[in-house]
Amino acid sequence: MTRKILTVVGARPQFIKAAAVSRAIRETDGLDEVMIHTGQHFDADMSDVFFDELDIPPPAYRLDIHGGGHGDMTGRMLSAIEPVLLSEKPDWVVVYGDTNSTLAGSLAAAKLHIPIAHVEAGLRSFNRRMPEEINRVLTDHVAALQFCPTAQAVENLEAEGIRTGVHHVGDVMYDATMFAAKRAKDRSTIIADMSLAPKHYALATVHRAENTDDPAALRAVIDYLNNEAKKFPIVLPLHPRTRHAAEKFGIQLDRLRVIGPVGYLDMATLLGGAAAVYTDSGGLQKEAYFHRVPCTTLRDETEWVETVTHGWNRLWKGADFAARREIGEYGDGRAAHKIAEIVKAA
Numbered sequence: 414m415t416r417k418i419l420t421v422v423g424a425r426p427q428f429i430k431a432a433a434v435s436r437a438i439r440e441t442d443g444l445d446e447v448m449i450h451t452g453q454h455f456d457a458d459m460s461d462v463f464f465d466e467l468d469i470p471p472p473a474y475r476l477d478i479h480g481g482g483h484g485d486m487t488g489r490m491l492s493a494i495e496p497v498l499l500s501e502k503p504d505w506v507v508v509y510g511d512t513n514s515t516l517a518g519s520l521a522a523a524k525l526h527i528p529i530a531h532v533e534a535g536l537r538s539f540n541r542r543m544p545e546e547i548n549r550v551l552t553d554h555v556a557a558l559q560f561c562p563t564a565q566a567v568e569n570l571e572a573e574g575i576r577t578g579v580h581h582v583g584d585v586m587y588d589a590t591m592f593a594a595k596r597a598k599d600r601s602t603i604i605a606d607m608s609l610a611p612k613h614y615a616l617a618t619v620h621r622a623e624n625t626d627d628p629a630a631l632r633a634v635i636d637y638l639n640n641e642a643k644k645f646p647i648v649l650p651l652h653p654r655t656r657h658a659a660e661k662f663g664i665q666l667d668r669l670r671v672i673g674p675v676g677y678l679d680m681a682t683l684l685g686g687a688a689a690v691y692t693d694s695g696g697l698q699k700e701a702y703f704h705r706v707p708c709t710t711l712r713d714e715t716e717w718v719e720t721v722t723h724g725w726n727r728l729w730k731g732a733d734f735a736a737r738r739e740i741g742e743y744g745d746g747r748a749a750h751k752i753a754e755i756v757k758a759a
């Protein structure tokens with residue numbers, strides 16, 4: 414009997430994670446996948462490029478929902494996902510991470526009594542002002558299977574009373590990094606195209622609402638990066654949200670090497686050659702470690718606490734780097750296959 418998995422994605426980090434799991438699903442007998450793309454991220458360089466580069470089959474459903482407030486966007490997604498679930502009748506709904514698409518997919522499935530598997534479960538910033546924190550807490554509480562990337566994530570769930578269906582499988586982002594590193598070798602030319610000298614530049618990304626919604630906060634981050642740019646050139650692939658915010662607030666970015674958002678293979682190449690990373694992204698903090706590049710996180714807290722305790726990451730306003738140790742808990746690059754096997758057996 415074949416099990417039908419319905420995957421809900423919508424934002425950049427979800428395409429990257431789903432690419433790894435989708436590949437594992439295709440390599441596992443007895444599983445079939447149908448994908449919904451909510452449209453939360455829709456620009457070619459925030460969406461299509463990941464489908465092309467990472468061999469994700471075209472989604473069966475494109476809902477084209479983006480913009481508006483959080484409630485408006487999530488509500489529209491919820492009512493658009495429900496009829497798809499009713500007609501597809503999947504055995505499982507698989508959601509990723511912590512975006513509005515994650516929450517909408519989870520709520521739609523929970524109300525129809527379709528079991529949910531949450532990939533990247535159990536992460537907590539303990540900052541409820543982050544929209545992502547609300548999305549991940551609620552999703553974890555309606556999911557039947559919790560795929561945790563770290564031991565800390567398992568502990569976080571336990572502290573909230575979630576003890577069944579919890580699996581520490583490792584981090585699918587590590588699977589994605591290994592895939593991209595191989596593929597980028599002969600497909601990405603960004604280092605030469607930008608005339609960068611390996612290990613003599615840094616890579617930065619900024620897009621969290623806490624850094625972009627408030628002019629003083631964004632100015633503080635850009636001032637910090639401008640100052641760091643005295644040490645080495647800083648390449649900043651700019652998220653559309655940050656570009657709009659900088660334009661709106663009249664914040665100049667001319668001391669940084671600003672480019673548009675890049676595809677995952679260029680990102681892997683840029684990371685591989687970087688001397689340092691500055692970011693408020695969740696994914697990038699770990700990818701920096703996967704490439705053994707020190708990271709400074711442009712936030713007041715992080716969900717990926719082991720990157721800090723093991724000396725690969727620090728908070729920009731916090732203590733210096735701790736002594737460096739390897740991090741064992743992200744797995745062996747087979748997290749996605751473990752997920753596919755567990756869903757199949759569940």
Ligand code: UDP
Pocket residue numbers: 425426429510618620650651673674675676677680693694695696697700
């Ligand atoms: N990323 C990318 N191109 C870019 C910026 C980021 O491919 O121009 C990748 C990055 O390597 C990471 C993922 O997008 O894997 C992170 O997504 P984002 O920062 O949007 O979300 P978060 O990880 O904070 O949820």
